[in-house]
Amino acid sequence: MTMQKQDQVDKKLSDMPDETGHFGQYGGIFVPETLMEPLKELKEAYIHYFQEPDFLAELDSDLANYVGRPSPLYYAERWSLELGGAKIYLKREDLNHTGAHKVNNTIGQMLLAKRMGKTRIIAETGAGQHGVATATVAARLGLECVVYMGAEDIQRQALNVYRMKLLGARVVSVGSGSRTLKDALNEAMRDWVTNIDNTFYIIGTAAGPHPYPAMVRDFQAIIGREAKQQIMVHEGRMPDALVACIGGGSNAIGLFYPFVDDMDVSMYGVEAAGHGLETGEHAAPLCAGKPGVLHGNRTYLMEDRHGQIIPTHSVSAGLDYPGVGPEHSWLKDIGRANYVAVSDEEALKGFHDLTLTEGIMPALESSHAIAYVTKLAPTMDKEQIIIMNLSGRGDKDIHTVATLDGIEF
Amino acid sequence: MSRIKSCFAQLKENKRKALVPYVAAGDPNPEITLDLMHAMVQAGADIIELGVPFSDPMADGPVIQKASERALIYGTSLTDVLSVIKQFRETNDSTPIVLMGYLNPIEVMGYEVFAKAASESGVDGVLTVDIPPEEAQVYIPALKQYELDPIFLLSPTTTKERMKLICHYASGFIYYVAVKGVTGTSALDTIEVASRLEMIKEVTDLPIGVGFGIKNAATAVAVGQVSDAVVVGSALVNLVEQNAHALSNAEGNKKIIKEISQVLVSMRSALDA
Ligand SMILES: Cc1ncc(COP(=O)(O)O)c(C=O)c1O
Numbered sequence: 001m002t003m004q005k006q007d008q009v010d011k012k013l014s015d016m017p018d019e020t021g022h023f024g025q026y027g028g029i030f031v032p033e034t035l036m037e038p039l040k041e042l043k044e045a046y047i048h049y050f051q052e053p054d055f056l057a058e059l060d061s062d063l064a065n066y067v068g069r070p071s072p073l074y075y076a077e078r079w080s081l082e083l084g085g086a087k088i089y090l091k092r093e094d095l096n097h098t099g100a101h102k103v104n105n106t107i108g109q110m111l112l113a114k115r116m117g118k119t120r121i122i123a124e125t126g127a128g129q130h131g132v133a134t135a136t137v138a139a140r141l142g143l144e145c146v147v148y149m150g151a152e153d154i155q156r157q158a159l160n161v162y163r164m165k166l167l168g169a170r171v172v173s174v175g176s177g178s179r180t181l182k183d184a185l186n187e188a189m190r191d192w193v194t195n196i197d198n199t200f201y202i203i204g205t206a207a208g209p210h211p212y213p214a215m216v217r218d219f220q221a222i223i224g225r226e227a228k229q230q231i232m233v234h235e236g237r238m239p240d241a242l243v244a245c246i247g248g249g250s251n252a253i254g255l256f257y258p259f260v261d262d263m264d265v266s267m268y269g270v271e272a273a274g275h276g277l278e279t280g281e282h283a284a285p286l287c288a289g290k291p292g293v294l295h296g297n298r299t300y301l302m303e304d305r306h307g308q309i310i311p312t313h314s315v316s317a318g319l320d321y322p323g324v325g326p327e328h329s330w331l332k333d334i335g336r337a338n339y340v341a342v343s344d345e346e347a348l349k350g351f352h353d354l355t356l357t358e359g360i361m362p363a364l365e366s367s368h369a370i371a372y373v374t375k376l377a378p379t380m381d382k383e384q385i386i387i388m389n390l391s392g393r394g395d396k397d398i399h400t401v402a403t404l405d406g407i408e409f
Numbered sequence: 410m411s412r413i414k415s416c417f418a419q420l421k422e423n424k425r426k427a428l429v430p431y432v433a434a435g436d437p438n439p440e441i442t443l444d445l446m447h448a449m450v451q452a453g454a455d456i457i458e459l460g461v462p463f464s465d466p467m468a469d470g471p472v473i474q475k476a477s478e479r480a481l482i483y484g485t486s487l488t489d490v491l492s493v494i495k496q497f498r499e500t501n502d503s504t505p506i507v508l509m510g511y512l513n514p515i516e517v518m519g520y521e522v523f524a525k526a527a528s529e530s531g532v533d534g535v536l537t538v539d540i541p542p543e544e545a546q547v548y549i550p551a552l553k554q555y556e557l558d559p560i561f562l563l564s565p566t567t568t569k570e571r572m573k574l575i576c577h578y579a580s581g582f583i584y585y586v587a588v589k590g591v592t593g594t595s596a597l598d599t600i601e602v603a604s605r606l607e608m609i610k611e612v613t614d615l616p617i618g619v620g621f622g623i624k625n626a627a628t629a630v631a632v633g634q635v636s637d638a639v640v641v642g643s644a645l646v647n648l649v650e651q652n653a654h655a656l657s658n659a660e661g662n663k664k665i666i667k668e669i670s671q672v673l674v675s676m677r678s679a680l681d682a
Contacts, residue, residue: 020543030512030539032468034564034589036571176474177464189467194590196566293512293539294465306486307517308464 013260013336016327021210021297023330029209031296035189038196043211045116050218055111062107063222066140067097069104071223073230073387079357086240086380088373090360090390091227091255100363100392101223101251102133106202108219110137113200120144120199124188126153126181126247127318127365128160129392130204135169145169148187150180153317160396178311181247181321185295205248206325209296213325220254227387228258235385241376243268244389245368246286246339247318249325251391256337266338269328270372272314273341283312285324286332286339299326315344315400316364318392346371351394351401363392364400412505412533413558413581416455417616417637426633426680428453429618430673431509431642433460433476434493435485437653441662442493445669450504452670453677458536458640461490461510468538470593472643475650487514487523491530498531507534507560507581520551528555534581536560542578549578562586563609565601576613582638583609583617590621593643597622599631606635625672626679633680641676645669 016023021043029039049055063069072092080088093101106123113121121138124147125131131147138145147164151173154161164171177183185208192201206216224242231239242259244252246269259265274282282288285300292301294309302310302322314320331337342350350370355361362370366389373388380386394401402409410418420427430449434442446457462480466473487510494506508527515523515537527535535557540548542561552559558581563572566589576583587602588594602619609617619632620640629639648668655661 028544029541030544031541032538032564032586033541033562033575034566034586036541037566037568176471176478182465186465186467190470190591193468194594196589290517293516295467296539298516301513303513303517305517306484306488307514308481308486309513310464 014257016330017210017214021214023327024333025291026299026326026329027210027213027297029296030293030298031209032193034193034196035209039209039211041116045112046211046215049112049115055115059108059111062111063104067103067107068095069222070226070230071095073227073234075234076358079354080377082357083374083377085377085382086384086386087382088377089231089234089239089385089387091223091387093223093251093389093391094360094362094366094393098129098133098136099395100129100133101220101254102130102204103136104222104254105204105216105219105250106130106133106137109200109202110141114141116200118198118200120195121202122146122148122188122191122199123202123204124148124181124184125204126150126184126320127316128153128157128164128396129318131169131171132160132163132167134202135164135167138169139167146191147171148174148184148191150178150184151175152179153181156317156400157396159399180312181317182309182323205250206253206327207248207295207297207299207323213297213327216250217253217257217327220250221257223251223254223389224256224258227255231385231387238262238265239385239387240380241266241268241386243270243369243373243376243386245270245319245365245391246324246328247321247365248323249328251389253325253327255387255389260336267336268372268376269337269339270368271339271341272316272319272368273343274313276343277341281313282341283314283320283322284341285322286328287341291329294323297326299323299329315347315404316368318363318365319368340372342368342371348401348404350374360390361394362390363394364397366391411556411558411581412503413456416505417582420455426636427455427618427638428673428677428680429456429458429638429640430454430645430669431458431460431640432645432649433462433473433480434490435462435480435483436476436646436649437479437661438658439483439485439489440658441665443496444662445666446497447501448666448670449673450501452673454504454673456505456507456638458507458509459490459494461487461508461514463511463514466511468591470591470643472593472646472650476646479653487518491526491532494532495530505533506531507536508532509536510538512537512540520548524551524555524557528557532557534558534560536562536584538562542575545578560584565589565605569608569612572609572612576615579615581615583613583615584640585609585617585619585636586621587619587632588622592621594622595624597628602632603635626675629676630679639680645672648672
């Protein structure tokens with residue numbers, strides 16, 4: 001850890017990843033040979049178009065007119081006063097078209113797909129938010145769209161499955177392995193290997209082989225860039241802390257990245273502790289896992305002592321993933337960001353807290369960030385500022401919440 | 410000389426093609442693997458490719474995915490696989506064994522610890538599907554230090570430039586993946602394969618094996634005309650699946666061994682004809 005810090009004395013943290021897609025020992029490209037060339041083409045396209053004015057102008061215009069950006073930075077006054085500590089600002093990604101931050105990334109990757117001449121779009125999804133965001137942009141461009149989703153998640157997120165179908169996507173149920181997000185990702189990779197000539201794979205989080213972690217981050221970094229400008233307008237100064245939930249880590253890295261070189265801003269990534277870290281039934285690789293290789297990159301994973309990936313649990317389908325984006329693994333090891341975990345129960349309480357105090361119904365994923373803010377804010381001064389990423393809205397989760405509260409419709 | 414090298418040298422002398430069956434270790438139960446390995450040699454296998462079960466077999470089609478799942482019900486680990494090979498070596502010191510699997514179990518064991526243990530157990534080559542040479546700068550020397558051959562895949566999307574890079578690091582043989590797709594895919598185009606192999610032969614003198622999509626004696630012969638080795642996997646694992654739920658393991662295992670042997674015998678005689 002200290003050695004890495006030494007190495008980076010005159011390099012900015014935001015300069016990562018390196019040329020080969022590594023964040024320290026994390027990241028990289030660990031895929032079957034067939035995908036090496038397509039990933040190289042993707043990397044070249046991503047590097048090229050991120051500097052091309054036409055592409056960037058189209059992206060900006062879509063984000064403004066289709067997604068509805070910038071999303072507000074809202075001062076949650078009543079909630080802040082109730083907690084009695086720092087002032088809490090919510091970055092309202094829940095107000096985006098389709099109801100979560102996921103669309104920032106799908107808009108961007110879809111524009112790349114179009115320029116690369118791909119006619120078929122595939123995606124994996126857990127909560128269904130990324131699947132919906134992908135199906136949405138595919139519908140807009142009239143492209144064929146196939147979404148892979150774990151059989152278990154299809155049950156938990158029936159509403160989003162129907163939304164994807166309405167949008168013209170084909171939802172493929174994945175019955176292998178643990179029948180959740182990780183298996184959906186495996187299946188999407190298999191599809192990609194088979195159909196690379198015409199297919200673009202839109203990965204929904206800042207994980208996967210290079211260039212995905214960097215590319216997804218760069219599309220999501222609009223969250224942090226806006227927040228930085230907005231907080232200057234509201235408060236005339238930088239925030240003290242950033243808080244975001246971590247599934248694969250895309251909404252968190254989107255908020256964190258533009259602040260990563262601002263060493264006075266502390267960062268908290270909140271993982272899902274499920275039934276509790278001590279029970280082993282959780283989805284918190286950064287808090288309780290070990291480094292390994294899965295889904296094309298080296299990162300913290302939940303694995304057994306033989307290197308098999310173990311089942312995860314979270315009340316929130318979008319956090320139910322045994323890995324995490326490699327940049328977070330690196331930020332953890334160098335000590336730049338803090339990673340914590342909150343339980344299903346705490347997250348549910350967070351869901352109700354925000355709904356009752358602010359009239360904002362959050363996604364269960366985002367409710368994990370809320371639960372941590374309720375612990376963090378009271379430990380801070382009233383002059384201090386927290387920006388929390390409200391990554392999505394809770395409509396899709398009402399059924400789950402009702403069931404857990406013992407209510408039947 | 411390594412077992413793989415002398416195997417191919419001998420085959421070349423006899424103008425024969427290597428028949429390389431793939432089965433997953435521990436599939437459908439741990440008792441079968443040792444007997445199955447010996448039976449496959451009896452039936453004409455020249456090299457055995459032994460799959461190491463992994464929870465997330467990203468490059469495999471449904472047939473081999475399920476093989477992994479069956480083996481993992483019994484918790485078949487990399488250590489277990491090595492100990493079966495050690496037992497196999499008690500009575501067979503000549504048939505080369507190639508491990509085929511994914512990186513994470515090796516990563517967790519540690520490259521050097523793994524290489525030492527694999528070598529001591531009698532493994533000859535290691536094919537790790539998800540580590541390209543670019544990421545293998547610690548992995549390759551660890552294998553070579555213990556005289557294990559790093560086997561790499563080439564695919565229809567591999568450019569000539571990459572072929573050179575990969576062949577530079579590979580030893581033992583080159584494994585050409587005949588289709589864009591996962592294991593068990595059907596449509597193998599022998600003309601396309603032939604022209605690809607011409608290209609590969611321009612950059613390496615290593616023997617070339619072809620796999621993914623070899624279903625029966627006819628495809629084996631067609632591929633054998635242009636390659637040095639034919640790898641057959643899903644077609645055999647399918648037979649495991651069909652018999653995995655027999656009344657008793659002992660009964661099922663006997664049937665599986667018999668059926669796999671029959672397929673290999675027919676491929677062997679077709680290849681040698
Ligand atoms: C609303 C919401 N927040 C967060 C996540 C977690 O993903 P990530 O960590 O990539 O932001 C999801 C995933 O589905 C989501 O739908």
